[in-house]
Amino acid sequence: MSQTQADEVMKSRPLYGTLTPKQGSSHFIVADGEGGDAVAALLNAAPDMKPLAHIVYIPGANGTDLTALLEGLGARVFHPAPSYASASQRIRKVLGDAHMGLQLYVAGTEGLIGQVQRDAIAAGLPHDALTTEQRGSKARRVQCVHCKGITENVTLDPFVCSHCGLNLFVRDHYSRRLAAFQGVCIDAEDPGEVPPSEERFK
Amino acid sequence: MSLDDAFKDPFFRDESFFGDFSYKNSPHAVNRFPFPFPEDDYMYSVNMEPHVKGRPGSIFEHYFDVDEHYVSEMRDRARVLEQDPLRCQSLPHMTLAGWDLLELIMEKFAEEYPQWFALTKDSNRWHWINRPLGIDQKFTFLDESTLPMGPFEYITRQAQGDFTLQDQREDNLWIEAGMVTSQADWSLDFDIGMNFHEWHAPVPLAHQMGIFDRALKFLLALQHGAPVRRFNWTMTVDPLLDTSPENYHKWGPTKTTLTPENIGKRQHLRVELQTLIRLPRSNAICFPIRCYLISMDDLVTRPKWARRFHRVIKTVPDELATYKGFIRNKPMILDYLSKFDDGAPTSPGWWPED
Known part of the structure; x- marks a missing residue:
């Protein structure tokens, strides 16, 4: 099981789930490091999503780089980014332009999930449009x-x-x-x- | 806003809460100090009671207590805000709650302290006079453009104690505005936007005891016109109101400078009177956190308090003493207090002479 296990339950700390396919008019997927494996599992389980998928992938700070794997998944848009800071303008634009029916998936480190969540809330995305899975480094x-x-x-x-x-x-x-x-x-x-x-x- | 006219009423002390720390309680202020321990030991509890008027002369005589430290405390707040503007924040949807609070404070101050404050209303055109701070302000209620700053910041620069505003939604409370310059080591800038359990996350023991679940349930049902209050307490070296985490690396080292010779003068009991008030238009909950400081030397002038405080400190679990930040000096505090505890029984309740 490569999904990161919560080592403690802290009251102000969010809990994470597992990426599972949802009904949507488009699928915006952001991942870093080992989160790429969760994205591959998601799209391979639901290949119908691929023509509607936009992936942003950031290699992990620990060196994990699954860029080639994700590029080969066949998503409509694949955007590799060197860091969250470099991708944040794009992410905020896509979230801001989102129409009803956009589904957002985030997989990887807690730092990445938190930043996308923050930007999604700021863009006014409904809570239930967001699915998260923690993978890889607990940094x-x-x-x-x-x-x-x-x-x-x-x-x-x-x-x-x-x-x-x-x-x-x-x-x-x-x-x-x-x-x-x-x-x-x-x-x-x-x-x-x-x-x-x-x-x-x- | 001008403070030039301050101190004309000799009731208000001219004193400082930093630097030379000239803050001091008059004998009257010592006698009315809110000693928060009704019994000889202490453990967490929700300990909420209705915020109703109490004994004349006590801090419960009025809805908001304006005391001899008022002018100097407001000057200290202005100083802290100048150094760090992030100590006052209000998320955009909290403006109405800010007006609710402004109305409440102005009305209560004018009604209960007519010698210092006056409020006259002509429909939405209001005229506010704050004599101790030298403020004379005409403005339109609910029109932000007629005040020099937002209503929440405007009024909390004129009222003692920290204030937070909690929005209520999704069966939770969300801390979404605050004026926080006399805090016991918590950061508004970090906590703003959190829900009730999130902002209390660092408190030890209480979550497992179910304290916060019970408190939240109680507060969600809080009614307009039925405010409640409770005490909290900690220990502070020197009468420093602004024990912020932001500046912890600056004030933290003072804890190492206590000696058996200076502890009576420099170690202070810090008591927070926390009130919870449902606001009428916004349905937000206002949370004033009023800080009272008393030196050990002044505290032990009341024999009942001296005996009881010794027993309370002795029985506080180390985990709590660590969280409250006085574990390092606990032995020295106990040594000091033990000289004033002859083992005699104490009467129930916190009043000094009962």
Whole structure:
């Protein structure tokens, strides 16, 4: 089973499902890293979707790149993108242009799912038009509560904020609006006393 | 808005909540301090009661308590907002709830403190006077263009305590506006947009106890005209209102500077009076979180409080002391308080002399 298992139930953290085909006039599919396997499974189970499918695929920060697999699925539109930031204008445009009947599927890391969810809510997409599946790395998107900068693909705890350089621990507190966990200075009371980092989010 | 005319009424103290920390409670303020422990131990509970008027002179005498710290607290709020404008946010659909709150505060202030505040209405044309802050404002109710800023920010710059506004939908409450400059270590900027369980996620123990499920069920049924209140508390070094997570790396180190010599003056009990009010037009719930600070030295002048507080701190689970942020200094606090606890029984309730 390659679907990512939730390691804990945290009250502010969303839970994810499995990509399953839904009735729709068009299918917009966004995936990163190992999420590509979930997309392949989806379209192979429901080949009728392919002429109505628009796929955006971003290789994983951990090196997983299924671009060739997804390109070969035969979707009407396949768009490979190097990062979410590079694809976000396209994603927001497609979501903003969406007609009734558009179905949205997101598979991959929590950081990707959260960002697409955030953009879909902002575009006014109904909740039930969105299906998610968490796959691959459990790396987290973390917002530094001090400088507000977001560090992508955090696997270590504590870690150094990529913006302001403070030593942060990852609090189990998740904002859907920011699509990010909260990072809080770990050595505020004893500057310099930072416990060794552990790989918590592999 | 001008603060130039402040302090003409000697009732209002000229004091600071940062830097030299000149904040202090007068003997009157100590006597009316909302000591939040009716018994000798403490554990979480929903502990909600109707927000009704209480003893004359107490913080429950009025709907909103305006006390001797009012002017200085509003000056501190303006300072914090200048440094970090993200401390006041309101999502676009919360404007009507902001007007609801503006109306409530102006009406209650004018009715209960006519020596300081006045509100006159000619249909939707309102005239608001706030003498302690030197404000004289004519505006049109429900017309945002007639105020210098949105109604929520405008009025919460003139009322003590933090305020959040919760929209109610999908059988949940959503925190979608806030004025938060005197918070016990939570971030409005991070939490805005969350539902009730989401924004309480970091609180230990209480979820498993079912506290939040019960509280939410209760609040969804809250009626207009029947507000409720509860207390919360924590410990703060120095009378710093703005214990924000944003600035934690700046104020956190002060926890390491307590000594047995200065703890009585610098360690403060921080009490939040939390009120929950259903607003009439928007159906939103307003949540004022009013912060009261008292130094250990002042607290122990009331023998009942001194005995009880020693016993409360002794029985607080370490997990809670950690969450509340005083685990590091718990032994020193207990050493200090033990000198004032002779083991004598305490009377029920929190009033100092009962």
